[in-house]
Amino acid sequence: MLTKEEQLDVGLPEHVVLNILCRLPFKSLIRFTCVSKRWRSLIISDPQFANSHFRLAASQLRRNVLIAIHPYPILISEGTLGTTPTMLPSPFQSLDDNFSVKNLTFPSEPNSDIVFMGSCNGLVVLGKLYLYDEELLGKLYSDFSDMLVIWNASTGFVRKIPSPNCQIGMISFYGFGQVLPSDDYKLVLILDAGGLMEVHVFSVGANCWKVVKAPDLLPSPIWSTALGTYSNGAIHWASFRNPETFQRPVYAFDLANEQFREMPLPVLSHSEDDMERIRITTPVLVGGCLCVMFQDIDEYSEFWAMKEYGVPASWVKLFRLNVRDLPDMLAPFFRRYYWNPIFIAEDGTFLFQMNKKEELVRIKCYKEEKPVCTGQYSREEVPGCRCAIDAILYDETLVWIPE
Template sequence: MLTKEEQLDVHLPEHVVLNILCRLPLKSLIRFTCVSKRWRSLIISDPQFANSHFRLAASQLRRNVLISTHPIFISEGTLGTTHTMLPSRFHSLDDNFSVRSLTFPSVPNRDIVVMGSCNGLVVLGKFYRHALVPLGQLYCDYYKTLGIWNPSTGFFRNVPSPSFQIGMIKLTDEKKERHMSCVYYGFGQVSASGDYKFVVIPNFGGFMEVQVFSVRANCWKVVKAPYLSPYRLWSKQWGTYSNGAVHWVSHREPGIFEPSVYAFDLASEEFREMPLPVLSHNEDYVKMTQVRTPVLVGGCLCVMFQDFDECSEFWAMKEYGVAASWVKLFRFNVRDLPDVFAPFFSCYYWDPIFIAEDGTVVIKLHKKKELVRIKCHKEEKPVCTKRYGLEEVPGCKCLFDASLYDETLVSVPE
């Protein structure tokens, strides 16, 4: 009596089976892990098969939104109000705004946040986002439970915590009482080598050092970086990955600085400044209050501008690094959708999570705890097509984050 695996071998040669499986959607492959132990090992654990599937499916990848919620239980007692952080929860939102729960592979932890995403791999960490740390205390204490997770397959790999001792030594030598005002981070792939790198840049109030974790080498190292002005804080902590580099955009200070996009090349481990598009009217630069690098369109770097009139413009760099290749995608005014944005029109209260060239924008509304899909056309008013609201938990308030990730089989071996 032949086993299932032997029957498969009789009917189809190995290379034919692999070629067929590599061309199937991820949802079907996950279902087929029940066929046999061999298929399960191939689909879940074989990095070569995962990379082959990723290359063939790259143009048809499903892009989902990863929602992470951080419940805080509020209780009243004789000593006053207490706040208790509950374990973080994760959900996936697909194209149709259908939601499914995700099982976090490690032990439940509080305040686990998403710190980067690339090729279906997500970097997670326990990070105290608003803590001020006194001089002399190691900042590595503020990065706990770092790991790389594939929400589609459940793959998880621990990442050792970084050490910021070099920065602390410098500050101690200078005898300056300083706090860590902000930390920037990003995650991406070096295409030439296939290695993945996680970048952490703490701002020590005037001194910034760059720490890079190589997944392949499984170690951190400090990278010498040019002087980066601490007075031009970057608008988002999470850097945007595109074309082998992680990007952050600096805040603009009216009358002093024009905004700049800083790109950290993961291969050379060097910074460079990127050109921004020239807007239709020069006076618009005076009115711009926010500039961001929110998302990617087909791998292209994007920027979003917003002015005092609450108009937002989205641009894509069609040829990476070439200033003349910036193309305006569309422009819309949030006041054209009062039922969605009111009363929080300011860009500080919402973030674009996903942008497509056809004018589709998925937006996170911070105060309302909602995700909204909007359809924009160049000459027409935007239309809201889908909405998803975070479910309220009795006795709790919830913080939530949303980020884009691809459905892949990609993993990174130890």
């Protein structure tokens, strides 16, 4: 009598089985891990199969938002903090297109607050977060003895990253991405070491850190966001105006040659005084193109995409969001605070985080109509505790990286 596994393979050559499985959706493959030990090993533990599935299914990947929840005791009286409740919400949640929330389980419970340091092909880097003021804003420091890991939230894969060999200093900027066209990935940390820049790069394939030459910029560059945006094999940060050159380029760190270069911004019809108050960020554009957002806190936000990477003439304006057109519930917030986009799409859909309210809101900007709120997420209330959130876009993939 044939075994269960032998029955599955009758009349199906190995390469045919592989070709079929590589073209199946992620959720179907996860269900099929219970078919047999061989299928489970292939789907969960074979990096070559995972990479083949990713390449074939790249255009059909399901993209979710990964959320980390940070609970903090509330200040009861001057100098006295309340106690953190024992019953806390799940530290990680996943938000899908329908705004359905799913609690996620991390293999080992993190013993400190974490921050997302990058996301690429379903792999997310987590790092430790230290608080330094009462507004619950955080900066990372280079003591990663407790938490610096790569995590695939869809499969549960976790790989610890060794601590970088550097002095204690404030990590001002960071990012994570794939080295094209290889299967290697790199994590980039930019430290402010006493007013000087140190650029530390970790190669996942080589499993080691190295220090590369810092860019010839200001001693301590001022970029608009700590988390860099991955696109086309490079990590990008938008800058504030350089007081020496009066320019505001996007800085790209190429992961292959480990060098910085400048990417010119779209040409806008604004005066220098107008540009002074405009904040520039590089949010994720679903589709892979490099994107920039120009945000005038009182008037509008404008989104542009570079259709042909590295070609300045290929910048195209996607859409413009006028504050006066926003729903009444959002307009006051937009006029008071800057906000962080999590992702945007060419059809005018974008998700952003309302920092002061710790909420995620999705808006659709139709061409000739006013923006419409199409989804909203608020973290679970915890009595006696304040919960901050961190959010990042990630793909449902099987990708993992063996040591």
